[in-house]
Amino acid sequence: MTLLTFLPLSALIVIFALGVILNRHPIRSALCLAVTLFLLAVMFVFLDAHLVAALQIIVYAGAILVLFLFVIMLLNLEADIPQRRRRNLTIAATAAGLVFAGVALRPFLGSDAGLPGVGMSGPVPDTFGTAAAIGQRLFTHFVLPFEVTSVLLLVAVLGAVVLAKKKIG
Amino acid sequence: MIDVSWTVLLPTLLATGTAFAVLLADLAITGPERDGLGWIGIVGLLATAVATANAWGTNATGFAGTVVLDDYAVYFGLLFCLATILTLLISIDYIGTISLKAGGEYYAITLFAAAGMFLMASSNDLIVFFLGLETMSIAAYVLAGIWRPDLRSSEAAMKYFLLGAFATGFLLFGIALLYGAFETTTLGDIAVGVGSSAGLQRTLALGGMALLLVGFGFKVAAVPFHAWAPDVYEGAPTAVTAFMAAGVKAAGFAVFVRIFMHTLAALSVDWSSVLAVLAVLTMTIGNLSALRQSNIKRMLAYSSVSHAGYLLVGMVAADAAGGAAVLYYLLAYVLMNTGAFAVVVAIGKRGEPNELLDDYDGVGLEHPALGLCMTVFMLSLAGIPAFAGFTGKFYLFSAAVQSGYAWLAVVGVLNSVVSMYYYGGVLMRMFMADPTKSVQGTAHRPYLTATLAVTAAGTVMLGILPSWAYELAADAFASLG
Amino acid sequence: MLIEIVIILVKILAVLGMVMPLAGALGWIERKGSALIHDRIGANRASIYGFAGAGLVNTLVADPLKFATKEDVIPRGADRLLHTIAPCINLFPVLVAFAVLPFGDVLLVGDREINLQIAPLGIGVMYVLAMMSLGVYGVVLGGWASNNRWSLLGGIRGSAQMISYELPMGLAIIAMILTYGTLDLQEMARAQGELIWGWLPAWGIFYQPVAFLILLVAGIAESKRIPFDLPESESELISGYFTEYSGIKHLMFFMTDFVEVIIVSGLVSTLFFGGWQVPYLYSSGFEFPWGASIALPNIAIVLLQIVSFTLKIVFFCWFQIMIRWTIPRFRYDQLMHLGWLGLLPIGFVNIVATAVAILATQSA
Numbered sequence A: 001m002t003l004l005t006f007l008p009l010s011a012l013i014v015i016f017a018l019g020v021i022l023n024r025h026p027i028r029s030a031l032c033l034a035v036t037l038f039l040l041a042v043m044f045v046f047l048d049a050h051l052v053a054a055l056q057i058i059v060y061a062g063a064i065l066v067l068f069l070f071v072i073m074l075l076n077l078e079a080d081i082p083q084r085r086r087r088n089l090t091i092a093a094t095a096a097g098l099v100f101a102g103v104a105l106r107p108f109l110g111s112d113a114g115l116p117g118v119g120m121s122g123p124v125p126d127t128f129g130t131a132a133a134i135g136q137r138l139f140t141h142f143v144l145p146f147e148v149t150s151v152l153l154l155v156a157v158l159g160a161v162v163l164a165k166k167k168i169g
Numbered sequence B: 001m002i003d004v005s006w007t008v009l010l011p012t013l014l015a016t017g018t019a020f021a022v023l024l025a026d027l028a029i030t031g032p033e034r035d036g037l038g039w040i041g042i043v044g045l046l047a048t049a050v051a052t053a054n055a056w057g058t059n060a061t062g063f064a065g066t067v068v069l070d071d072y073a074v075y076f077g078l079l080f081c082l083a084t085i086l087t088l089l090i091s092i093d094y095i096g097t098i099s100l101k102a103g104g105e106y107y108a109i110t111l112f113a114a115a116g117m118f119l120m121a122s123s124n125d126l127i128v129f130f131l132g133l134e135t136m137s138i139a140a141y142v143l144a145g146i147w148r149p150d151l152r153s154s155e156a157a158m159k160y161f162l163l164g165a166f167a168t169g170f171l172l173f174g175i176a177l178l179y180g181a182f183e184t185t186t187l188g189d190i191a192v193g194v195g196s197s198a199g200l201q202r203t204l205a206l207g208g209m210a211l212l213l214v215g216f217g218f219k220v221a222a223v224p225f226h227a228w229a230p231d232v233y234e235g236a237p238t239a240v241t242a243f244m245a246a247g248v249k250a251a252g253f254a255v256f257v258r259i260f261m262h263t264l265a266a267l268s269v270d271w272s273s274v275l276a277v278l279a280v281l282t283m284t285i286g287n288l289s290a291l292r293q294s295n296i297k298r299m300l301a302y303s304s305v306s307h308a309g310y311l312l313v314g315m316v317a318a319d320a321a322g323g324a325a326v327l328y329y330l331l332a333y334v335l336m337n338t339g340a341f342a343v344v345v346a347i348g349k350r351g352e353p354n355e356l357l358d359d360y361d362g363v364g365l366e367h368p369a370l371g372l373c374m375t376v377f378m379l380s381l382a383g384i385p386a387f388a389g390f391t392g393k394f395y396l397f398s399a400a401v402q403s404g405y406a407w408l409a410v411v412g413v414l415n416s417v418v419s420m421y422y423y424g425g426v427l428m429r430m431f432m433a434d435p436t437k438s439v440q441g442t443a444h445r446p447y448l449t450a451t452l453a454v455t456a457a458g459t460v461m462l463g464i465l466p467s468w469a470y471e472l473a474a475d476a477f478a479s480l481g
Numbered sequence C: 001m002l003i004e005i006v007i008i009l010v011k012i013l014a015v016l017g018m019v020m021p022l023a024g025a026l027g028w029i030e031r032k033g034s035a036l037i038h039d040r041i042g043a044n045r046a047s048i049y050g051f052a053g054a055g056l057v058n059t060l061v062a063d064p065l066k067f068a069t070k071e072d073v074i075p076r077g078a079d080r081l082l083h084t085i086a087p088c089i090n091l092f093p094v095l096v097a098f099a100v101l102p103f104g105d106v107l108l109v110g111d112r113e114i115n116l117q118i119a120p121l122g123i124g125v126m127y128v129l130a131m132m133s134l135g136v137y138g139v140v141l142g143g144w145a146s147n148n149r150w151s152l153l154g155g156i157r158g159s160a161q162m163i164s165y166e167l168p169m170g171l172a173i174i175a176m177i178l179t180y181g182t183l184d185l186q187e188m189a190r191a192q193g194e195l196i197w198g199w200l201p202a203w204g205i206f207y208q209p210v211a212f213l214i215l216l217v218a219g220i221a222e223s224k225r226i227p228f229d230l231p232e233s234e235s236e237l238i239s240g241y242f243t244e245y246s247g248i249k250h251l252m253f254f255m256t257d258f259v260e261v262i263i264v265s266g267l268v269s270t271l272f273f274g275g276w277q278v279p280y281l282y283s284s285g286f287e288f289p290w291g292a293s294i295a296l297p298n299i300a301i302v303l304l305q306i307v308s309f310t311l312k313i314v315f316f317c318w319f320q321i322m323i324r325w326t327i328p329r330f331r332y333d334q335l336m337h338l339g340w341l342g343l344l345p346i347g348f349v350n351i352v353a354t355a356v357a358i359l360a361t362q363s364a
Helices: A003-022 A026-046 A050-075 A087-109 A131-140 A143-164 B010-028 B035-054 B071-098 B103-122 B126-144 B151-182 B187-195 B199-219 B228-235 B238-263 B265-291 B296-316 B320-347 B368-382 B388-402 B406-432 B446-464 B467-478 C002-038 C053-068 C080-100 C124-144 C149-180 C185-191 C209-222 C248-272 C298-324 C332-363
Strands: B060-062 B067-069 C106-109 C112-115 C285-287 C293-295
Touching (some): A003 A026, A050 A131, B010 B035, B103 B126, B126 B151, B126 B238, B187 B238, B320 B368, C209 C248
16 A cells, blocks of 8 residues: 555545535435445555455445434434534634644654654565454454453343333333 | 463353343243342352452463453452442342333343453453443443433433443544554553653554543543533432442543553653643542532532542552552442442432432431431541541552652642532531431331441441551552562 | 456456346346236337347337436435435446456466456455445435435335345355355355266255355345335335436436346355356366266357356346246335344354354364
């Protein structure tokens, strides 16, 4: 992945991410988010992580975002009409955001740190990012997080049923 | 193949197994009485406590060093057992009071939260701790909203979930930056890497540390990340609030202390000053906000926030004395806070939660035992000598003074004086005002009475004989080496 | 470098050249097939100077011309941008999913070996799953952007149905991944060239009949064909989520329906029926189990493989059309029950049984 491919892709991702928060209609925000997730999958492909890219599309863009859209359509949410322009709040928020960005970027632009280079970790072996390699790691080194995740999902399902069921008991 | 060590996972496994047992028994029990499930949970947790205490001094590690059962994990495991058993005891009576229909699931989800807490305490890896944290958090979000007929409960769950998920995002960003800096998620390797980091690696580590600080700030409700605490504590069912204020906060601090005071100790020069500022803000704003509250749950929520501030003072000390003080204070805090919320449950009755301070008028005169318990808890929270709160604050502030943060200790003492106003205010109402409402108190609530007795006795005992617990805490913290 | 790009372009043209006309012809096959089942004549009016070309003039010339020259109507109050891009979003993923379907083994041109698969991705089958997941967006947006509450209803039903049936589809595919040990469809097709017991081609259907049934049913449900056509439900919602689309947009939605039929057929034939495999045909020619063998040049072998693949796809397309005109439509709750309470548990049990069988045969 070179700077030439990284910069336009990142610019697009940032633009669509801004589209998510700046759009007034919730469906358009959700679609911008879908495009952002799809572009993230593209970035994963550039980083040789093919399986993660496919999973990103299947899970995030293809299932979770669809549920977002589903709920927005079911609730028939309309475009948000801002009540009144609160100019002081906008100025204060923008100033705070710029200060935060400056504070966050300053160490990287300082003398001894330097900007992290793109592709600085060197070439990867052929088996990098394949399902076999990930599966190998997942079921040996990361077997405990894998199993705990199943408990976590159980808790989430239990909680969702308890909170949303029509009649309990 | 990685070393699969069952001994190191024993507390988590036992808690999860108990949760499953409760879920299955819930199917078998047909009547509306769900107390049996609570007892299954308590028995399971007692077994977990015995098994955990057995592991003291063994320092077991497993899963390639990502999970450890050192004395630190054992100490917190016992603390979580205590908090959860007390919560379950309160819940058995409380569920009947509010006629909670989802009783079986309530117990199961509480036990799953406990399992997550055990995993958090034993984790020596960023991914494992994150999973434990999420298990506990999601269970807590659900518990906050489990009383469905009450709108405030749903509102509390919504706020807790949204802000908690937001905080989790910060935590993940911090974890990603730390991983990017050191190419490992195991805390031991990160500690080694942090000690010798420079240049870009150090910058990334600092960035990760800052984001982790924000995430943990949310979880322990430190200012300025505390906005969710009053609404969530007020809206959630009171037994759940007791659990959140005691167990969830202690679990948050367990990982907070392990990561910051041990793994990132080499960066202590950077984070201790930030934590000092946060501690001052938290104590002050927590106490000042509690002064103006008229709902006891909100008041206790803000007081919880200020206690997080006192704990942060202990962390600022960044040495063994500070760490031991934090661990000891968490034990004292669990006891007195759970006791205070148990009193709140006792004052309420079916159909009348009686959560306004006005409802406390004269209660001490009508129910002297209840009044005595509340006196113990309020005075302990304020830091009056002979109670656990005093000894805890003593250790915290002396650790701060010894590390050169005398000004912080002074701020802490001043805040304790301020807090006396609202804690004493409750006591004044209970003993010096005319009774306006008839409260149920501890009548027909044997388990609540038991909880009150245990917590009051524990608070008094820790106030008079603190050293055995303090030595335990010191040993636990020292085992983090 | 340039040569390789040219080769890929030729492969793309070949695949699209097979898929798009087939999608058009399927429209006519559907009409005539339904006519045969209903015992009537069917569409027979279009012809050029009396030459009707067995329906090819009808569907490949007359239909697209008709759609292209119709007026494009955007309902008042509809979101113009979404109304315009919804058909594109619908058609894109299903066409792109053909990139991993292998249509032949290896073509030898000079000393260059050309793998007859457009994109030899390591993640093959997951890519198809990803593209099918993206197909839901077209349905959702198509229903939403019409400013028509019955289209919205069709869109909601369609998205619920599609995400419900993605799961059994994934489970069936997982069973096949377990059987072949690879995600790449070309490797799976090649692995089906072996022989069981010396004479039976090792096609997936013999190893995983349950997975075949699950994938077939889930695939038909994903493409919202009858009996799962509640999102469209012609007798209730007219055209469901694409009622308000006219002209080229309607053509794109309509074509997506048929291209999805083709991709499901392609997936089923590749996973379960050997893909491009002809029984007993190897890279040097035929080798029959009774000893006889016929040597063939590489180009003849490749042609046989492509024809075999095409025949299998056409067979399954015909099969799905027959199912359409035979079985009545499922009710919504029946549909959801079948997906969640029927296919999903069967799929899980199938995976566990497959894993146990693989462990048993490996350790033996």
